[in-house]
Amino acid sequence: METVNCNLCGSAKLKFVYNIPDRHFFPNERFNVVECKGCGLGFVNPRPSFEEINRYYPPEFYEYFTTDLAFHKKRYQEESKYLLDVKKGKDRPRLLDIGCANGDFARYMAIQGWEVEGVEISANSQPIHDFPVYRIPFDQLEGKCAQYDAVTAWAVLEHVHNPMAYFRKASEVLKSDGIFVFLVTNFKSLSSKRLFGEDVPRHLYFFTRDTIQRYMEIVGMELIAEDYRNNIYGMPPRGWLYYLITRLVKRRDFTWEDMPPSFSQYLNRNKLEKNISSMFRYALTHPIDILDRALVPLLERYQIWTKTYGIVTYTARKK
Ligand SMILES: [Zn+2]
Structure with a gap:
């Protein structure tokens, strides 16, 4: 386990928000969620280090992507709608999907005429052979400066140890005017902040609109849209x-x-x-x-x- 300062503003002034167990795989292990007093970013602290986190992603975690295929197909359709404007007027726009798991979203976009690539670090996700997948943490991807028309990250950034490095890399690999579409949980919501809706410790970071805006400014991107619907994933305020x-x-x-x-x-x-x-x-x-x-x-x-x-x-x- 490691203790960290705020990933966004560097502050060590934190306040306790809640304590919960890993309800899915290790119910006897409990974790604290804290909030940065400086910027409002939420995170798990102390947390499993990068070396330790793999045990919290057993093969069962990835079974999710191979069950309920109708749900996933509808999800890919919904996700693809955020990229419609990029496609217009381009022959074969380039997409990089971060945390592509079994690659099905990228595959779906390839059918829509995109040239696709993916990034996936988990050894427990299935091998992919039909398009390039980089098996390294996204922030370590080299030689891809200004290559992509769109980068996507569906429910990925809350899982990573250094979101700042991911935002920076997304900005670096995008062409000018390219777009970064990412789905994350909302730390300002009742479900996330009060009703324990987060999947701790797989979720390590909890963002708000203000913290996202601040990340974007630092890495040279501009927030152009936000969509609070449950069209892709839900977090019902149960409890x-x-x-x-x-x-x-x-x-x-x-x-x-x-x-x-x-x-x-x-x-x-x-x-x-x-x-x-x-x-x-x-x-x-x-x-x-x-x-x-x-x-x-x-x-x-x-x-x-x-x-x-x-x-x-x-x-x-x-x-
Ligand atoms: Zn902060």
Whole structure:
């Protein structure tokens, strides 16, 4: 484990935000999320070092990309829409997809007439042979100055140890007027900052619009669009009612232990089968949870409308 200063402004003045376990793979390991008092950047601190992080990405993590193929296909379609303007008037525009996993998004774009390349460091992701994939951290990519019309990073930058180096490299490899499209979580949202929606410690950094804007200025890019919809990934504000009750009625901080159990956790705990009778029993014994779940879609819509949702897709242009 290593302790770090703020990646954006260098400050060592940090405040504690919350503490949670790795809920997916190592539930006995807990991590602190802190916020920089100087610029508002959120991050895991202390954190697993670059050498240590690989164990938090077991092969099961990558199974996600090979299940629910219909969902992923719809996702690629949605992602490709952010690049429509770049395509106009160009014969074969060049795309670099950072964190390309099994390469399916880049492959999708190749069918749309793009010349594609990818970057992927994980040894646990599948080998790719049909287009060039650089198996090194993106910030170490050499000899690609001003090569690409677009660079994309779908849910990647929250995973890296040095986002500043990634933003710098994106700016370096883009042609002038090229665009960088990246999806990240929103640290200003209830889901990210209060409802433990982040996948810690795989997510190491938590951005806000202000911190992204500041990164862009430093690396010579200009933020031109932000999209707070759940068209690609979602971060529903599950647990919001428990949060309100804890803060307003119990008048104390909301912790990971205050989060409602998922239905499957409830079934496991009570040794029940998943059927109508257990669902009915759950509903009777968890009325707050039922109300919480029932209103999540409405609250989600409100957050998208007010730009306070947990997911954002930013588009930046190289100056
Ligand atoms: Zn800072």
